[in-house]
Structures are given as C-alpha cells and as structure tokens.
Amino acid sequence: MFEFGNLRFRPLEKDDLKLLHVWENDFELMMYSRSKPLNIVSMAQLEKQYEEKMKEKNNLYFIMENMESNEPIGFAAIRREEWGNVQAADLGTYIGRKELWEKGFGKKITVALLEMAFIHLNIERCEAWSVEYNIRAHKVLEFCGFKKGGVIRNTVYVAGKKWSSFHFDMLREEYLNIRMNLLKKTLGEKVDAYLERTRPVLK
Ligand SMILES: CC(C)(COP(=O)(O)OP(=O)(O)OC[C@H]1O[C@@H](n2cnc3c(N)ncnc32)[C@H](O)[C@@H]1OP(=O)(O)O)[C@@H](O)C(=O)NCCC(=O)NCCS
Structure with missing residues (x-):
C-alpha cells in the first residue's frame, strides 16, 4: 500500500474486475485513456x-481509494x-x-506515482503518453514537471479524425528539483x- 494525502494506492485484486468491467467499457473514459472509445471488453x-x-514481476497495478470514504476512484500503473x-518506467492512470x-485528483495521483517511481523504485526516467486532444492530461503532466519530448503523428483514429500521440518524460534529477514544491x-x-x-530511516 502507498498512502498519499487522502489517497490510498492498493494492489489491483481479482474482485476489482467488476469495477474495471464498467470503467474499461466506458466510452468517454476510454476515449481519453486509451484513445479507444469502443474498448469493448468482456x-x-x-x-x-x-x-x-x-505474472509480470516488475510492473505495479493499483486501484486508488479515497481514504475518507474507502471508495475506489481509479486505476494506475x-x-x-x-x-x-x-x-525507466511508463506511468499511466485514469480516474474511473x-x-x-477536474477536482485536483489527477495532479495528486501523478505526484504519488512520481514519488513511488523516483523515491522508492530507483527509476531514473519516467515517461507518459497522451493523445493530442487530452488537454486535461497534458495540463496535469506539465504541472508535475513532465516535458513534452515528441509527437508521433497520426497514431489513432477517433471521432472521425486522425490524431497524434504526445510523449512526455522526466528525469529523477529534474523531479528532485521541484519535489518539495509539488508535495506542498x-x-x-x-x-x-x-x-x-x-x-x-533517513536519520
Ligand atoms: C487525465 C486525468 C487523470 C486528470 O485528472 P483530473 O483530476 O481530472 O485533473 P486535475 O483536476 O488534477 O487537473 C486538470 C487540469 O486541466 C485543466 N484543464 C482541463 N480542461 C482544460 C482545457 N480544455 N483547457 C485548458 N486546461 C484544461 C484544468 O483547469 C486543470 O488545471 P488547473 O488546476 O491548473 O486549472 C483525469 O481527468 C482522467 O482520468 N481522465 C480520463 C482518462 C485519462 O485521460 N487518463 C490519462 C491518459 S494519458
């Protein structure tokens, strides 16, 4: 478990699949999260x-819970x-x-993932991908110190149009420079x- 403010990151369990079945078939959520509104999954x-x-040894999959209500609010990896x-590690999340x-959870979740990756997992570079039209995600990544490094053109076809994917990354040394500010x-x-x-343990 990893606790960050009022958020608890706990392991994804088999019982959570009922929840994922709702979230991962949600048109709007999947349009932003996977660039795939018709993510029809049984x-x-x-x-x-x-x-x-x-079976994967090195990847971490979480359900985030609001610690005040104990309710699951989303998924992260x-x-x-x-x-x-x-x-290096790829960070991903959605609020189901x-x-x-747009209530500030995305920023909190992303900083929590950066804390885990850079401070506890000894990752040196974090990456994140987002589709061109996902302004909310870009704002959150930039707020957290990610830099947009690349544009991969015409990766997905959504809502009758081709869209590009943006690649963001951040190095640990860059994170450490802004860490306290982001935590505050x-x-x-x-x-x-x-x-x-x-x-x-630091004493
Ligand atoms: C992306 C996601 C995790 C962000 O979390 P969130 O809690 O909604 O985001 P936050 O409230 O922390 O921040 C959103 C920011 O985007 C800004 N924003 C939203 N829409 C915007 C727009 N059209 N233009 C400019 N800024 C916009 C908000 O104003 C806010 O920034 P501010 O607080 O500086 O004003 C969440 O919206 C989500 O799960 N979306 C669906 C799945 C998804 O997109 N996952 C990420 C895939 S890369």
Whole structure:
C-alpha cells in the first residue's frame, strides 16, 4: 500500500474486475485513456488480462481509494521499460469516477506515482503518453514537471479524425528539483505527515 494525502494506492485484486468491467467499457473514459472509445471488453477478456498482469514481476497495478470514504476512484500503473540500461518506467492512470475529474485528483495521483517511481523504485526516467486532444492530461503532466519530448503523428483514429500521440518524460534529477514544491502543492498541510513516514530511516 502507498498512502498519499487522502489517497490510498492498493494492489489491483481479482474482485476489482467488476469495477474495471464498467470503467474499461466506458466510452468517454476510454476515449481519453486509451484513445479507444469502443474498448469493448468482456469479463472473460479482463480475467485473462488480469492473469497475464499477475505474472509480470516488475510492473505495479493499483486501484486508488479515497481514504475518507474507502471508495475506489481509479486505476494506475507503473510499468518498467524493457529496453535501454537506464531504469525507466511508463506511468499511466485514469480516474474511473468521472464526476471526480477536474477536482485536483489527477495532479495528486501523478505526484504519488512520481514519488513511488523516483523515491522508492530507483527509476531514473519516467515517461507518459497522451493523445493530442487530452488537454486535461497534458495540463496535469506539465504541472508535475513532465516535458513534452515528441509527437508521433497520426497514431489513432477517433471521432472521425486522425490524431497524434504526445510523449512526455522526466528525469529523477529534474523531479528532485521541484519535489518539495509539488508535495506542498498537492498535499498541503499533510506534507509533514507524508514525509514523517520515511524520516526514521533517513536519520
Ligand atoms: C487525465 C486525468 C487523470 C486528470 O485528472 P483530473 O483530476 O481530472 O485533473 P486535475 O483536476 O488534477 O487537473 C486538470 C487540469 O486541466 C485543466 N484543464 C482541463 N480542461 C482544460 C482545457 N480544455 N483547457 C485548458 N486546461 C484544461 C484544468 O483547469 C486543470 O488545471 P488547473 O488546476 O491548473 O486549472 C483525469 O481527468 C482522467 O482520468 N481522465 C480520463 C482518462 C485519462 O485521460 N487518463 C490519462 C491518459 S494519458
């Protein structure tokens, strides 16, 4: 488990597949998350994907819960990159509860994923991909210090049009320069309680 302010990142469990079945068949959510509004996926397919995920050794799959209500709000993943000898990871997330979009959770989730990757998993470079029309995601990534490095043209066809994909990345040294500022902005008065948990080993 990883706790960040009022968010708990807990492992994805088989029981969560009912939830994923709703979220991963949601037209609007998948249009932004996967650039694939018709992500029609059956429970049997989700179960198969889940079994495959459970065999992976280095990737982390989470359900985020609001710690005040214990309600699941979304899904996130930290996937290690297999190529290159610098440790890198791809970060991805979606907030499944659409009524919670644009309330600041995305920024908090992304900073939490960066904390896990850079501070606890010894990752040196984090990456994220987003489709051209996903302004919310771009705003969140840029707020968190990601830099847009590349545009891969015409990767997807959505709503009758071709769209490009944007590639964002950030190095650990860049994150460390803005870390405290981001923690304060996303955790507010809970920042000390968050840092307190690791303080004993740093003494
Ligand atoms: C992307 C996602 C994780 C972002 O989380 P969120 O909680 O909605 O985002 P936040 O509230 O933290 O921040 C959104 C920012 O985008 C800005 N924004 C939203 N729409 C915008 C627009 N059309 N133009 C300019 N800015 C816009 C908001 O104003 C806010 O920035 P601000 O707080 O500086 O004003 C969430 O919306 C989501 O799950 N979307 C669907 C799935 C998805 O897109 N996943 C990411 C795939 S890469």
